[in-house]
Amino acid sequence: MTYEYLKNLKATNQTLKLLNSDNFAMTLSFFRAVFTGARETTLPQSRILQQLDDYLYLLNQSYDGLFPRPAQAYLDDFAASGFLRKYYADADEPVYELTPQSQKALEWIESLEKREFVGSRSRFNLIFELLEELEFETGMDDKTRIAKLEAQKLQIDEEIEAIRSRRSLRFDESRIREHYMEIEEIARRLTYDFAQIEYNFRELNTTAMEQIAMRDDAKGEVLGSIFELEDAIRESDQGKSFFAFWQLLTDAQRSEKLSQMLEGLYEIPSISAFDSNRRLKNLKYDLLKSGEKIATVTSRLIEQLRRFIDDRVWIENRRILQLCKAIEKQALEIKEQQPKTRSFVSIPGQQLRIRSIAGKSLYRIRTETSLKQEIVEKEVTIDLESFYHQCYVDEEKLRRQIQEMLQHRQQCSLCEVAAHYGVDKGVAELIGYLSIAKNSHQARIETEERERIPVTDFDGEQKVVILPKIIFTRRIV
Structure with a gap:
């Protein structure tokens, strides 16, 4: 500085x-x-x-x-x-x-506003917990980590025993206010951070568009640049952190738990008296609204880049059509007024090397090669039955089915969608649902949980497919 x-x-x-x-x-x-x-x-x-x-x-x-x-x-x-x-x-x-x-x-x-008191104890505890978590996840071997968890287990057992024997001391008024003020401060800063995250995503998008506009690459290479940009947004440190936060916030259990805790927060007399305006009452809604805005902006930025490519391809195609029309016009003019010289038209660009057929060598008789080793053809059985079982899965139809399920509920699982509409195109239809979930911000894949989904294959046989749990959520408007 x-x-x-x-x-x-x-x-x-x-x-x-x-x-x-x-x-x-x-x-x-x-x-x-x-x-x-x-x-x-x-x-x-x-x-x-x-x-x-x-x-x-x-x-x-x-x-x-x-x-x-x-x-x-x-x-x-x-x-x-x-x-x-x-x-x-x-x-x-x-x-x-x-x-x-x-x-x-x-x-x-x-x-700059003067505060009645600063919760230094809560902030130090937060720093200490973060350091402990960082040490546990990066600097310890498995044996040490297990020992630490065992120690925490013993400490929890002691706390349970203290509660049973009524020796447990609850927070006093000072610690309650200290915790509440720290929660309010973190929530306020998080809300401000959302604007900076959105701004950074827009800056990354603008830089990429400028680079693409200055390059004279083929369409395939430009599309590759778009996919690289999308990966760059999602794989950046800020992108990973935001989308992990968004996944936690839209998790059904955590979301319900957050609502319950915020409702119970103002049932505490000291907090209700300290914050009569209930500034944290709508915290969940504010976070959902801000997070949804960033997720929507990210999708729109990618879509904007794709439209940019479409416009560029349209301009290139228009130029090709203009050249074709110019050639047709010149051909009609030549038809009416036939040229008197051998050279009557020129094409700008590099000179082409024309190889006349007369310049090729005469045919040469090839000598036959005798093979002493006898070649025995093996019988190969090819099952052509699978070619008759190809089917088309309409992803738009699957999306409509998901939206219909979400009209009267906040979220639904893939298992519920499959139970309601059925899966009659086998595993291919489930793959369609997986593709929709992977490319949507309103879907979440929980790899730690499994669902058993019954499907009907092409022969009409009932089978069960085990998949990670997939949850579709309704967009917050």
């Missing part, structure tokens, strides 16, 4: 530009009121414009017309300065959302 670095940071960083702007107080207070305070991630233009107009009216009433410009002018400045991101989603009306830089500014301002 040198002098030059900090000087350049002040001149280029959007967060510092926002903090140093003339309307810094009005801008951040408005963002806090309509976005983070209202738990909104995006706002349509008509709504944010109305709220900004009302907010400016209140400020002008209190501060003697301090902000004379119309609300639309200030909103345009927010977007042009990079404080808000303006884009078109699924409608003609543009929508606005906070950029990661603006969220960092809000987070920094919130960190």
Whole structure:
């Protein structure tokens, strides 16, 4: 962190530009009121414009017309300065959302607020637990790990005995508040981190599109670049962490457990009195909404790249058609006015080497080769029966069946779908379901659990296929 670095940071960083702007107080207070305070991630233009107009009216009433410009002018400045991101989603009306830089500014301002007390014990325990977990998973051999687990087992038995003998001491008011404040702080930072994750994914996508646009590769090589980009997003450290988080959040058991714990959180009298606004009540919904937005954005980025390739192929095909029409036109002109010279048309490009048939050598009689070893042909039995059992599996039909199952429930397993609609095309139909699950963010494959799915093969025989448990979830809107 040198002098030059900090000087350049002040001149280029959007967060510092926002903090140093003339309307810094009005801008951040408005963002806090309509976005983070209202738990909104995006706002349509008509709504944010109305709220900004009302907010400016209140400020002008209190501060003697301090902000004379119309609300639309200030909103345009927010977007042009990079404080808000303006884009078109699924409608003609543009929508606005906070950029990661603006969220960092809000987070920094919130960190300046004086706290009644800092839970140093909880934070140290968290650090200690993370270090222990890292040591257990990386620095211990199997024998040491087993010994550590045995020690934990003994400690759990002692705690159970202490509870039975009523010697167990529960948390006092101080520790309850300390734990709650730490949970709230981590949840708040996690919500802010989602915007940065989405921004990083978009930056990766933009870089890839620029590289593809500058390259003059064949279609196959460009498609390979798209698949590499998709793998790069998913296999990056940030991608692995996010998609692992998303899998945990959409897990049925964990999701239900999280809802129960959040409901029971405010049944604790000290927490209910400490946080009367119940700021963590909608934590699960906020996480699902933010995570769903990132998962959807990731899918749209890949789809956007594919459309980019389609447009590029269309341009190439259009150029080929133009050349063909030009050749046809020239051929018709030559038909009406036959050329008088041998050379009447030229093709730009490299000179072709034309090999005349007269330049080939005459036929040479080949000498027969006698084989002394007798070749005995072995009888090979080929079973052609399998060729008559080929079938086509319609994945769109399978998707519709999954969506119909999810109309009245949050999630369903592959076993439930198979039991409801049946599997009459054998293992091929199950492979179709597996392909849908692998390529969808609304599906999860739990390799630790198994399901027994009855299928009917081509001969009408009933068989049972054992597969990892697959769960399809309904998209959060």
